[in-house]
Amino acid sequence: MSNETPDKGLTLKSILFNENGKFCLPCTLYKSFQYISGSTMDPSISSTPTRDDVIIKQSPALPSVPRSDLIPGSRTYVKEDPPDVNKLGSASWTFLHAMAAKYPEKPTPLQQEEMTDFLNIFSHVYPCFWCAKDFEKYITENAPKVKSQEELSTWMCQAHNKVNKKLGKAQFNCDFWKPRWKEGWDEQE
Numbered sequence: 001m002s003n004e005t006p007d008k009g010l011t012l013k014s015i016l017f018n019e020n021g022k023f024c025l026p027c028t029l030y031k032s033f034q035y036i037s038g039s040t041m042d043p044s045i046s047s048t049p050t051r052d053d054v055i056i057k058q059s060p061a062l063p064s065v066p067r068s069d070l071i072p073g074s075r076t077y078v079k080e081d082p083p084d085v086n087k088l089g090s091a092s093w094t095f096l097h098a099m100a101a102k103y104p105e106k107p108t109p110l111q112q113e114e115m116t117d118f119l120n121i122f123s124h125v126y127p128c129f130w131c132a133k134d135f136e137k138y139i140t141e142n143a144p145k146v147k148s149q150e151e152l153s154t155w156m157c158q159a160h161n162k163v164n165k166k167l168g169k170a171q172f173n174c175d176f177w178k179p180r181w182k183e184g185w186d187e188q189e
């Protein structure tokens with residue numbers, strides 16, 4: 001992975017590749033991924049992309065919003081409300097599954113220990129307290145499987161399915177964790 005951290009603010013980002021030279025989708029924008037894979041010719045991307053530095057021009061202007069909807073003193077930030085259980089949940093699952101999908105295929109003992117610690121701590125600090133309590137119980141009864149990326153991602157899928165079941169939602173087929181959270185659906189039927 002490039003050692004350079006993006007230093008051009010929120011609208012100018014470098015495309016990053018991971019240590020294997022593969023494109024790192026969680027590190028950049030989806031439209032950059034489409035551009036570099038040749039599936040779009042997005043004019044908002046400037047010169048020919050190189051491995052380490054693809055610059056994206058300013059995003060198109062935000063749709064105009066009444067000034068009263070903006071945070072006082074800001075021309076950018078809308079007065080959004082704090083997240084409810086659903087918004088928090090969806091964002092958190094996105095993080096958890098994306099994290100599992102980037103977990104090493106052969107983690108070191110230290111990485112395994114850190115992931116186990118992280119999940120335990122996460123279950124203590126998750127802001128929805130009854131969600132946290134149930135997740136903590138789940139972890140106690142089903143210790144996180146941290147020996148490989150495949151194991152962890154499947155464990156995460158099953159943990160999510162436990163919550164889906166509790167909420168009366170459909171079960172997600174864990175055979176598909178990889179296209180959903182790592183590789184995309186292009187190669188799938």
Ligand SMILES: Cc1cc2nc3c(=O)[nH]c(=O)nc-3n(C[C@H](O)[C@H](O)[C@H](O)COP(=O)(O)OP(=O)(O)OC[C@H]3O[C@@H](n4cnc5c(N)ncnc54)[C@H](O)[C@@H]3O)c2cc1C
Pocket residue numbers: 085086087088089090091092093094097126130131132134135156157158159160161163164166167171172177180
């Ligand atoms: C640890 C934790 C515990 C929670 N506990 C509760 C609770 O007790 N009560 C409550 O009301 N809410 C709880 N939530 C929130 C809840 O799980 C949902 O996030 C929320 O209901 C919003 O659902 P959603 O429809 O946006 O989809 P989400 O369930 O947030 O899912 C987001 C996306 O993940 C994918 N997905 C779905 N299931 C799986 C899976 N098994 N594996 C992989 N990918 C999947 C789908 O593409 C889906 O669109 C919890 C969230 C977390 C992170």
